[in-house]
Amino acid sequence: MDKKKNKETLREGRKMKLNIGGHEYTIQERTLKASDSTKELYGSHLVKDNMIFINKDIAQSRRRETLIHEVLHAVFYNRGIEHDEPLIETLSNGLHQLGIGDYLWKKARKKS
Numbered sequence: 001m002d003k004k005k006n007k008e009t010l011r012e013g014r015k016m017k018l019n020i021g022g023h024e025y026t027i028q029e030r031t032l033k034a035s036d037s038t039k040e041l042y043g044s045h046l047v048k049d050n051m052i053f054i055n056k057d058i059a060q061s062r063r064r065e066t067l068i069h070e071v072l073h074a075v076f077y078n079r080g081i082e083h084d085e086p087l088i089e090t091l092s093n094g095l096h097q098l099g100i101g102d103y104l105w106k107k108a109r110k111k112s
């Protein structure tokens, strides 16, 4: 393993698992950079690969809300339902306030 690759590995956080709509997703905390340097990227997902990435450099409460956010994207994509960011942000913030972020995080960690 070369040094560069080793550094990249060290920057990545733990991997977790979550079943979303009958598909096993890998959830990984890692350093994420937005293509627009004036913005922060909290999370992203790769639908075809069943992957969700969470920015490991943000506060824990935001990581948990971001997990809900990316899970909701996956739920909508899995059903082929069109959706937009304000809808996802409203739902993820509302569910986070109800403690769903903590619940999902613990569930994902158990399966890692």
Ligand SMILES: [Zn+2]
Residues within 6 Å of the ligand: 069, 073, 085, 088
């Ligand atoms: Zn989004």
